Amino acid sequence: PTFFVNGRSIDSDGVDTVYFLVAGGSQGFPPVRPTTPTDTVRFGVPLSTSGRSGQAIELQVYAVDRQGNQGAPASRQIIIR
Secondary structure, eight states: OEEEEEEEEEOTTOEEEEEEEEESSSOOOOOBOOSSOOSEEEEEEEEEOTTOTTOEEEEEEEEEETTSOBOOOEEEEEEOO
8 A cells, every 4th residue: 555665865975855745636745854963864755645546646856055056856657446
């Protein structure tokens, strides 16, 4: 019933915040902010697949570095069968 998407955001200037956008579902996830300055942030997003047979969920993830620059989003489409 739950599909985990794991990843990491890397920026030599330091990762300030990682954001998650979910399309095709009513799920939302709060941004991740590291408690100490770091150049790598690992994350795991649990996507609920219960009752979604035949549907698709698209997840987009992007990060903003400590200087305020936004990176390009990475996206994954999960098709539930």
